[in-house]
Amino acid sequence: MNNNFSEERDGIQRRLLLLLRENFELPFVRIKPIKKMVWQASTKNQHWILKEFSTLSLFARQVSFTEELKKNGFTQTYSIHPKPIILSDRVFGLIQFIEAGAGGNINYQHRPDIKDVFLLLQAYHHATSTISNTVREQMPVFEQINKWKKRLTDFRQTLSLYTQHPLRSQLSYFADLGDWALDKMQKQASFFTEEPRCIIHGDVASHNFIRDKKNRLWLIDFDLIALAPAHIDYLQLSNRILPHLNWEVERLFSFQPIQPFKTKAAFITALVYPTDIFREWLHFTRSHSLEQKRRWPMMETLLLKQFKQRMKFNKEIMKKVESL
Secondary structure, three states: OOHHHHHHHHHHHHHHHHHHHHHOOOOOOEEEEEEOOEEEEEOOOOEEEEEEEOOHHHHHHHHHHHHHHHHOOOOOOOOEOOOOEEEOOEEEEEEEOOOEEEEEEOOOOOHHHHHHHHHHHHHHHHHHHOOOHHHHOOOOEOOHHHHHHHHHHHHHHHHOOOOOOOOHHHHHHHHHHHHHHHHHHHHOHHHHOOOOOEEEOOOOOHHHEEEEOOOOEEEOOOOOOEEEOOHHHHHHHHHHHHHHHOOOHHHHOOOHHHHHHOOOHHHHHHHHOOHHHHHHHHHHHOOOHHHHHHHHHHHHHHHHOOHHHHHHHHHHHHHHHHHO
């Protein structure tokens, strides 16, 4: 590890530990990094999460939002201490630690886990649908189509730099799918902004759900919350679980919360948009060479492993969309 980086990391950890002791009436004894911008801070018998926020306003938004969530009956998330820590121009917040049980990691390969995540999201959306106007006014409006337009544009720009890539034909196929889906989605744009709106979570990756020692499921990380119809979260979750369902339409729509969308042309059209491919490919191309080498087996698997199943799924959905 680079010595300068180690000294910088250790230095900020020491300063953060000192600030924790000064600002909170808790005998903190150590702090260790968990991932970028996130640390675990501990007393002798308690753990907390210390997280860096990009701005003070984002920190304040999440504090008021989580407080309102609990007032509205959604208790399966953490509390954030209302007092921030300011270090130079950096903002940190102290968050309740949720201890995972032995099987605490949610796995989208397991149907019971998917079912529980859908049900928890339903309860979360219900709680946020009646949240106060004061909190709602702090929220950005989620723009699904614009977000995916930009992602497709960025993806196509990278293809001009990878004209001789061994997987060029697969990459071009996915770019064409993106064009087809966006064209159809724009003709049904109101579906992606329609009322009633709740506050969507915006990042329903499996690591944002924790199962504790009592088998209770918790929802964490509200960095991407925004105003949108609830089905935006369901669409993102569908995109994340489809690879684990072998891209089988009937298996996807066997989950009760999304059954009403089985005949909604806009929803099933959006399932064709290869958001996972674009997201991971852009992350790959923007990484340094050593990181690219490390990530390449994952990219190869993503692009090739289920290519035939995915093609079959897309053809089935595209045919269905044309008939609706």
